[in-house]
Amino acid sequence: MNASQIAGPAALLPHGLAGEGLGYGRELIEWVRFPALGDERGSLVALEGMKSVPFPIKRVYYLFATKEGVARGFHAHINLRQVAICVTGSCRMVLDDGCRREEVLLRSPVQGVLLREMVWREMHDFSPDCVLLVLASEHYDESDYIRNYQDFLALREQMNPMNQTGGM
Numbered sequence: 001m002n003a004s005q006i007a008g009p010a011a012l013l014p015h016g017l018a019g020e021g022l023g024y025g026r027e028l029i030e031w032v033r034f035p036a037l038g039d040e041r042g043s044l045v046a047l048e049g050m051k052s053v054p055f056p057i058k059r060v061y062y063l064f065a066t067k068e069g070v071a072r073g074f075h076a077h078i079n080l081r082q083v084a085i086c087v088t089g090s091c092r093m094v095l096d097d098g099c100r101r102e103e104v105l106l107r108s109p110v111q112g113v114l115l116r117e118m119v120w121r122e123m124h125d126f127s128p129d130c131v132l133l134v135l136a137s138e139h140y141d142e143s144d145y146i147r148n149y150q151d152f153l154a155l156r157e158q159m160n161p162m163n164q165t166g167g168m
């Protein structure tokens with residue numbers, strides 16, 4: 001995805017996402033909490049699409065053995081929702097919607113952070129034991145990535161309902 005490929009908002013949002021879907025008017029950081037189903041043997045967390053996770057889960061992946069000093073991410077997705085959970089260890093995640101830039105420390109196996117469409121994310125400060133589990137609403141699709149921050153800002157600006165003809 002580069003600036004020359006930026007089409008109109010409707011073409012980029014095949015699932016008909018409106019402003020709300022892009023997170024306008026919502027907190028940038030949204031935690032998703034999972035009940036720990038523990039007993040005397042230990043703890044267990046169940047992750048279920050459309051129940052504890054607010055979308056159907058099509059893909060699961062995890063980052064582990066991240067080398068010291070390495071930062072990852074540095075992209076946004078056009079049409080993908082994810083929940084990231086640090087099941088072991090910790091890392092710091094930066095979220096940026098073009099207007100706000102906030103960070104969270106992920107260090108709990110019983111809560112994850114919701115990564116909405118069109119939010120720039122960066123992951124830093126991985127502990128050596130960090131396992132970052134990610135639940136995704138879509139299968140892997142490289143064409144869904146925006147890997148250039150300036151392209152991200154331009155697209156975000158185009159999609160802002162305040163900038164649409166007849167907008168608020």
Ligand code: TYD
Nearest residue numbers: 059060061063071072073074075139140141
């Ligand atoms: P990428 O999403 O860029 O990783 P990060 O954001 O953590 O830095 O993915 C790294 C590589 O792995 C890239 O070549 C694409 C590939 N990949 C898949 O093949 N399938 C997947 O589900 C994901 C997330 C990545």
